[in-house]
Amino acid sequence: MGMDALSALIARFRTLPGVGVKTAARYAYAVLGFSEEEAEQFAAAIVDAKRKIHFCKECGTFTDKDVCDICATRDKSVICVVAEPKDIAAVEKTGEFKGVYHVLHGVIDFQKGIGAENIRIKELLARLSGVKEVIVATNPDIGGELTATYLANQIKPLGIKVSRLAYGISVGSEIEYADELTLQRALKDRKTL
Ligand SMILES: [Zn+2]
Numbered sequence: 001m002g003m004d005a006l007s008a009l010i011a012r013f014r015t016l017p018g019v020g021v022k023t024a025a026r027y028a029y030a031v032l033g034f035s036e037e038e039a040e041q042f043a044a045a046i047v048d049a050k051r052k053i054h055f056c057k058e059c060g061t062f063t064d065k066d067v068c069d070i071c072a073t074r075d076k077s078v079i080c081v082v083a084e085p086k087d088i089a090a091v092e093k094t095g096e097f098k099g100v101y102h103v104l105h106g107v108i109d110f111q112k113g114i115g116a117e118n119i120r121i122k123e124l125l126a127r128l129s130g131v132k133e134v135i136v137a138t139n140p141d142i143g144g145e146l147t148a149t150y151l152a153n154q155i156k157p158l159g160i161k162v163s164r165l166a167y168g169i170s171v172g173s174e175i176e177y178a179d180e181l182t183l184q185r186a187l188k189d190r191k192t193l
Helices: 005-014 021-032 036-052 069-073 085-093 121-125 142-158 180-188
Strands: 075-082 099-103 133-136 161-164
Touching: 005 021, 069 099, 075 085, 085 099, 085 180, 121 142, 133 142, 142 161
Parallel strands: 075 099, 075 133, 133 161
Antiparallel strands: none
């Protein structure tokens, strides 16, 4: 027996991060309150984003251009390395960082079988000419630390400074959820690896 349309819609919303049954149902009823035109625009925005948005060919974040606005306009001598595109927003909120980013799309995690070759590390190594400093802004957890150490071992021998955010936030917390002031301090007080 197939799912009815309402249950199917609720199930779709439940696939979103942080959305439980109750919230999914609220979203589904909100959609049912849309006019047909609004519903079509809503669905079209999802499909449109999916079709037009891809990874920046330099840093790996989401963009609808070849090269994202940050890569196109900012100081390329300093690269801030993050695990996921959403981490860029957190660092940008501090207003403190004027360089460019590099998105790894993951961190090294041996338990999950993710090695250095499975994330965008060789792409980072390929864009280091003219770079003075690489700031590693992965989360202060096992995978984030392992990745930072690996990057320092690869990059320092090239004569490039490698630093790590000085987290005032506790181990296991994520940069995505750190407040602006904490991140601002973490960036300013960064430690050379
Ligand atoms: Zn970019």
